[in-house]
Amino acid sequence: MQFIEYKGVFYRLLHPRPTILLITQCPNGKVNVMPASWNMPISEEPPTIGVAVYRETYTYQCLNYHPEATINVPNIDSVDLVYKLGSVSGKDVDKVREFRLELVPSDVVKVPTWKDAIAVYETRVMNRLDAGESTLFVFEVLKVKVRSGIADEWGFDFGKVNIPLHGAGRVFHKVEARKLFARR
Numbered sequence: 470m471q472f473i474e475y476k477g478v479f480y481r482l483l484h485p486r487p488t489i490l491l492i493t494q495c496p497n498g499k500v501n502v503m504p505a506s507w508n509m510p511i512s513e514e515p516p517t518i519g520v521a522v523y524r525e526t527y528t529y530q531c532l533n534y535h536p537e538a539t540i541n542v543p544n545i546d547s548v549d550l551v552y553k554l555g556s557v558s559g560k561d562v563d564k565v566r567e568f569r570l571e572l573v574p575s576d577v578v579k580v581p582t583w584k585d586a587i588a589v590y591e592t593r594v595m596n597r598l599d600a601g602e603s604t605l606f607v608f609e610v611l612k613v614k615v616r617s618g619i620a621d622e623w624g625f626d627f628g629k630v631n632i633p634l635h636g637a638g639r640v641f642h643k644v645e646a647r648k649l650f651a652r653r
């Protein structure tokens with residue numbers, strides 16, 4: 470098979486990617502929620518997660534105001550909501566009120582947790598790096614929580630639960646429940 474030059478947007482070949490909801494504490498007691506599929510674990514010691522945040526977002530302003538966030542893993546059933554949350558800005562809309570998001574207090578950070586998340590990372594900003602129009606925030610993980618009965622030490626049981634993998638635009642993918650074991 471021959472390689473040909475890819476004419477699409479460069480990152481499309483690195484998708485689909487797990488989408489999380491980044492919740493931040495904003496000025497005047499407001500809380501904001503933004504979906505982000507450009508996220509990844511970075512290190513184990515200490516545990517860190519990187520999220521690329523476009524600097525024009527309200528989330529960017531909120532992270533500058535209060536350097537903590539909760540990283541909320543949504544169920545695939547919430548895919549419409551996830552998409553909508555990424556189609557408007559907290560600069561224009563109070564998304565928590567508009568989308569009737571239920572928030573609950575977190576354990577170790579001031580930023581709340583989304584009640585309907587299936588897993589949550591409570592984090593604080595450890596580092597950041599500007600790249601083009603975005604800033605890569607490195608979040609130190611302070612606490613990890615998951616709903617009981619849907620995950621084991623290897624992660625989610627995709628026979629019981631699924632997560633939205635962002636393809637492009639309105640396209641999302643599901644994880645196939647069947648496990649494939651690589652040969653030793």
Ligand SMILES: Cc1cc2nc3c(=O)[nH]c(=O)nc-3n(C[C@H](O)[C@H](O)[C@H](O)COP(=O)(O)O)c2cc1C
Pocket residue numbers: 488501502503504505506507508521522523525526527528529551552553554555556557558559560603635
């Ligand atoms: C599925 C999905 C994934 C997204 N991933 C990112 C991302 O990783 N980084 C980013 O800056 N914006 C991402 N966006 C766009 C932001 O969510 C969008 O600009 C949002 O309106 C910003 O909200 P805010 O201004 O309230 O912070 C994504 C949008 C969607 C729908």
